Each structure stands twice: as structure tokens, then as C-alpha cells.
Amino acid sequence: MDKSRPLMPGLFRETTDGPVLIGSRCEACGRTHFPLVATCLDCLRKDLKEVDLPRRGTLFSFTTVQVRSSNFGPGHTVGYVELADGVRVFAPLVASKEQPPEVGQHVRLEISPLWRVHDDTEVIGYRFVPELPGAKGEASHA
Amino acid sequence: MRDVVVLGVGQSVFGKFPERSVSSLGCEAVLAALDDAGIGPRQVQTAYSSRLYSDMITSQTILKEIGIVGIEMTNVENACAGGATAVRQLWKDIAGGFCDVGIALGVESMTTSPVAGKLIPPAHDDLEGQLGMSMPALFALMARRLMTTQGATIEDFAQVSVKAHDAGALNPYAQYRKRLTVDEVVGSRMIADPITLLQCCPNTDGAAAIVLCSSEFARRYTTKLIRIIASSLVSGDYLFRKDDLTTFRLGAAAAEKAYEMAGVAPRDLDLVELHDAFASEEIMHYEDLSLCPRGDGVGLLRSGATSLGGRIPVNPSGGLLSLGHPLSASGVRNICEIVLHLRGRAGDRQVHNARLGLAQMLGGAATGLEAGAASVHILAA
Ligand SMILES: [Zn+2]
Numbered sequence: 001m002d003k004s005r006p007l008m009p010g011l012f013r014e015t016t017d018g019p020v021l022i023g024s025r026c027e028a029c030g031r032t033h034f035p036l037v038a039t040c041l042d043c044l045r046k047d048l049k050e051v052d053l054p055r056r057g058t059l060f061s062f063t064t065v066q067v068r069s070s071n072f073g074p075g076h077t078v079g080y081v082e083l084a085d086g087v088r089v090f091a092p093l094v095a096s097k098e099q100p101p102e103v104g105q106h107v108r109l110e111i112s113p114l115w116r117v118h119d120d121t122e123v124i125g126y127r128f129v130p131e132l133p134g135a136k137g138e139a140s141h142a
Numbered sequence: 143m144r145d146v147v148v149l150g151v152g153q154s155v156f157g158k159f160p161e162r163s164v165s166s167l168g169c170e171a172v173l174a175a176l177d178d179a180g181i182g183p184r185q186v187q188t189a190y191s192s193r194l195y196s197d198m199i200t201s202q203t204i205l206k207e208i209g210i211v212g213i214e215m216t217n218v219e220n221a222c223a224g225g226a227t228a229v230r231q232l233w234k235d236i237a238g239g240f241c242d243v244g245i246a247l248g249v250e251s252m253t254t255s256p257v258a259g260k261l262i263p264p265a266h267d268d269l270e271g272q273l274g275m276s277m278p279a280l281f282a283l284m285a286r287r288l289m290t291t292q293g294a295t296i297e298d299f300a301q302v303s304v305k306a307h308d309a310g311a312l313n314p315y316a317q318y319r320k321r322l323t324v325d326e327v328v329g330s331r332m333i334a335d336p337i338t339l340l341q342c343c344p345n346t347d348g349a350a351a352i353v354l355c356s357s358e359f360a361r362r363y364t365t366k367l368i369r370i371i372a373s374s375l376v377s378g379d380y381l382f383r384k385d386d387l388t389t390f391r392l393g394a395a396a397a398e399k400a401y402e403m404a405g406v407a408p409r410d411l412d413l414v415e416l417h418d419a420f421a422s423e424e425i426m427h428y429e430d431l432s433l434c435p436r437g438d439g440v441g442l443l444r445s446g447a448t449s450l451g452g453r454i455p456v457n458p459s460g461g462l463l464s465l466g467h468p469l470s471a472s473g474v475r476n477i478c479e480i481v482l483h484l485r486g487r488a489g490d491r492q493v494h495n496a497r498l499g500l501a502q503m504l505g506g507a508a509t510g511l512e513a514g515a516a517s518v519h520i521l522a523a
Contacts, residue, residue: 031382035269041380041510061290061387063282065334069261069274078274080283080387088381089208090270090509103290114273125273 003124004113010036012111012126013052019111020052021126023087032087054084055109056131062093063102071115071123081107081128092127099130106131143237147360148368148521150179150353151478156317156466158252159347164193165196168204168249171349171471175245179353180363183209186353188244190216191284192224192470195255195449204247214241222417222505222515224248225350225473226375226517232354233373233519241519242359248475250468258345263467270509277419278342280507287387288495289336294425294440296336300327302421303463305449308459312450312490317346317466327421341421346466350475369486372404372520378511381446393430393504393516400500400518401432408432411454411520412496413483415476417504424448428456431502431518450491458483458491473503477519484523497523 006012009047012021024033026040027047034053039046069076077095080088085127092114095101108129152174154167168191176183189210191201198214200214220227225248232246252258261278264271288294304324306312310316322340331339360367376396384391401407408431416431418424425439433454442448448456459479462472480499482488493499499521506514 061283
């Protein structure tokens with residue numbers, strides 16, 4: 001069996017409804033942070049609660065990078081996704097010629113192996129995939 | 143605080159010189175600046191050097207080659223704003239009376255750096271850096287928002303590059319002294335859509351240096367005093383404080399501080415030099431520097447006001463786009479460019495009757511921050 005490890009501990013988890021990113025909600029000011037914080041970066045109070053972030057959001061901006069970057073070869077797409085609770089997350093995007101990304105497009109979180117490191121360990125991280133047109137109704141309970 | 147005067151400016155050639163050492167590039171710039179100032183190496187009381195990649199004691203290793211040793215030397219790093227940061231630290235030392243004359247140097251050998259031939263990433267363990275964030279990606283994501291919210295087009299971005307190269311063609315120090323057309327820029331290889339290759343600054347080797355002193359010291363050497371009347375440096379705010387990606391809050395804050403310190407308004411400026419590592423960002427900087435109302439950056443570009451000969455020429459040097467971008471050197475180099483114009487010695491690219499100029503630099507990326515640092519200097523003849 002292939003070895004694998006999460007990109008960093010505490011970024012995401014599986015739930016019965018699917019994978020989610022884990023954030024910190026500040027009970028004092030209401031701001032939600034991702035990734036987890038020990039102190040609210042906005043109001044500096046420590047009254048924080050670990051919360052599952054919404055699985056779905058809309059694409060705020062995107063680009064397909066045609067040059068090799070740290071862990072991805074040419075032709076990888078990245079973007080900012082605005083989750084349903086307003087938190088903006090930078091992440092890799094799954095895109096194709098048939099389904100080119102578009103600002104405002106509905107996307108859904110996916111946990112997936114993203115790259116391999118030198119000893120062949122798979123690094124598991126998060127990315128967003130376009131919502132299939134038929135799955136739109138599902139988005140309402142995200 | 144005391145007045146701070148620019149006594150001398152100098153730079154090395156900019157280009158790709160894998161065979162040249164950081165020391166030789168740095169010495170070329172320092173010797174040019176000392177010669178321009180009319181002072182000798184032994185008169186230098188303090189030195190600040192900036193370099194991002196990537197060795198210890200940059201000041202010492204360069205200045206020892208030309209007889210400057212045994213003084214206070216400080217080495218700073220602030221991504222692309224590093225050179226401007228070095229100038230600011232020296233400015234504070236002189237304004238505060240800690241020394242009378244010193245040198246600030248920015249130097250980079252990109253061709254021999256660990257990022258040679260690669261996209262410039264955030265720190266190696268940065269979360270978003272591992273997920274594919276890089277400088278071109280960040281600026282592409284911002285450019286997309288300019289297109290979505292302000293109707294900017296890829297042709298607008300290309301026009302920034304065309305404008306830069308029109309000016310750079312007149313600058314003997316430019317890495318690329320070649321004019322371009324909008325079609326050539328748009329049609330060049332895609333790097334990170336909407337950013338094509340000719341909307342990106344090249345990675346460059348080079349150095350720039352500036353000699354600053356008190357006005358008392360300066361009067362022994364010159365009667366024509368160019369003063370740095372404002373200097374500001376602001377670190378990046380949290381990204382979550384930003385509604386959109388079409389502004390740099392830290393850049394706007396640095397500009398506001400500098401205008402207040404100088405007691406001048408944006409409309410008083412005769413020229414501006416700014417960080418145009420990617421063509422699209424120039425449009426955002428117009429707004430952050432209040433060269434036009436918020437939301438009118440594209441309009442200002444299209445009006446031609448920021449071209450050479452326009453109301454407020456931006457990057458008359460040719461900018462990073464045509465000069466090349468030795469990261470830490472650029473923030474020193476663009477202050478030196480303002481000095482040349484204020485002296486009336488900028489050659490074919492001279493902005494006529496320039497009396498007041500502004501130099502801006504911006505740099506760095508990290509998860510959760512909008513950028514690393516922004517610095518603004520305002521100079522007056
Ligand atoms: Zn809070």
C-alpha cells in the first residue's frame with residue numbers, strides 16, 4: 001500500500017456528509033478563520049470554537065499557471081473560493097478544457113492526494129471541483 | 143528630525159550575468175554612487191544592504207572589496223521592498239542624527255539564486271506556497287478581479303507593458319531596450335492567465351546604491367540639494383480585512399503616511415516610480431497612490447496621463463518590466479531614478495521640470511497576508 005500523509009495536521013476531516021475544512025470561529029466577534037488559530041486575529045480574544053467550514057462555495061478568482069510551481073507541473077489551476085460563510089480560501093482547482101473555470105461558478109471541496117514527495121509518499125490535501133449542473137439542489141444544505 | 147539629502151546615486155548594469163559575483167555587482171553600484179557623491183569610501187559612516195537570495199553579511203562581503211570596514215553595517219531583507227527598506231533605515235539614521243553620511247545598497251544575483259529559472263515562491267513551508275501560490279499566480283488572481291469588477295482587459299494590461307518599454311527604450315540601463323506592441327504582449331506565451339510573458343518583469347542580476355547625508359554635510363559638496371521629504375514602510379494586513387483583490391491596503395497606507403509627512407498632495411507630483419513586476423498591478427497602484435479616484439485606474443491608464451509626456455508619468459525609467467528586476471536592488475534603483483529626474487539628468491527619458499517625485503515598492507507573499515511590505519519615498523528638488 002502507498003504511504004500517505006496530510007499536507008499539515010488539522011486542516012480538514014471527513015464527515016458523514018463529506019470532507020470539510022476545519023476553521024476557528026471567534027465566539028466574541030464572529031469572525032471565522034482558516035486554518036485554525038489560537039487567538040482571533042481580528043479581535044485578539046481566545047474564545048474560539050473549532051468549526052466545520054461549508055463544503056461549498058463560489059469561485060472568486062482563478063488562474064491556470066503554465067509554469068512549474070513548488071509541487072505542481074505546468075497547467076495547474078489555482079484560485080480563491082468564497083465559502084458559503086464568507087471565508088475566502090486559496091486552493092488548487094480541478095479544471096478542464098470541457099469545464100473551464102469561471103468567476104462565480106459553484107465549487108465543492110474535495111480531499112485528494114495532490115503530489116508525491118521524494119520517498120514516494122502521497123501528500124493529501126484539499127482542492128475544489130466544479131459542481132455538476134445536476135447537483136445544484138444539493139448546494140442548499142451545504 | 144534633520145533634513146536628509148541624496149548626495150549620490152549609482153547602479154550596476156542590469157541583466158543576466160551568471161558569471162558575475164554579488165560582490166562585483168554591488169561594488170559597481172557603490173563605487174558609482176560614491177563617485178557621484180564625490181566622497182571616498184573612508185567617509186562612509188554606516189551601511190545598509192538588502193538582498194533576498196541568500197547569504198550572510200551582504201554589506202561586509204561587498205564593501206570590504208573597496209576599503210569600507212569597521213563601521214556599522216546592517217543587512218536587511220523585505221522581499222521586493224528590501225532595497226527601499228534599506229534606504230529608509232539609512233534615512234532614519236541621518237534624520238535622527240545617528241550619523242551624517244551613509245550608503246544604502248540593494249543587490250541581487252537572480253541567475254545564481256536558488257530560484258533561478260523558477261517562479262518566486264513564498265517561504266518554503268508556507269501553506270499556500272505548497273498549494274501552488276507564487277508571485278505570478280497572486281498577481282494573476284488580482285488581475286482577474288480587476289477584469290471582473292472594473293472592466294479591465296488584457297489589452298489594458300498589455301498597454302502598461304508597452305508604456306514601460308517605450309520609456310525603457312530610452313534608458314541605457316534597461317535590460318530590454320525594445321519597444322513592444324499590444325499585440326506582441328497579448329500574443330506572448332501565457333504564464334498565468336491573464337498574465338502573459340511580456341506582462342512579467344524578467345529575473346535580473348544587478349545592484350543599485352544611494353548615498354544619503356545631512357544637509358550640513360551635503361553643503362560641502364553641492365549647492366543643489368535633493369531631499370527625501372517623506373519615507374514610510376508598512377507591513378501587510380490580513381487578507382480577511384480586504385473586500386476584494388483590486389487594492390493593496392498596505393500600499394495605500396504607506397502612500398497616505400508619506401503624503402502626510404511630506405505635506406504634499408498626489409496632484410503635486412511630477413513623476414512616480416512604482417513596483418510593476420506584473421503589468422496589471424500598476425493599475426491598482428495608481429489608485430492606492432491616489433493618482434486617480436478609486437475605481438478609475440483603468441481610466442487613468444487609457445487617458446495616457448501616466449505615459450512619458452503625460453500629466454503624471456509613471457515609471458519613466460522603463461520600470462521593472464523593461465529594466466529587469468533584481469529584487470532587492472529595484473527599491474534603491476527606483477529612488478535613484480527620481481533623483482536623476484529632479485537633477486534634470488535623466489537623458490532622453492527626462493520628465494520636464496520635475497520638482498517632486500514619488501518612489502513606491504511592494505513585496506512578499508504569505509498565507510493570510512495581503513502582501514509583505516510596502517514602502518514609499520517622496521523626493522523634492
Ligand atoms: Zn474575534
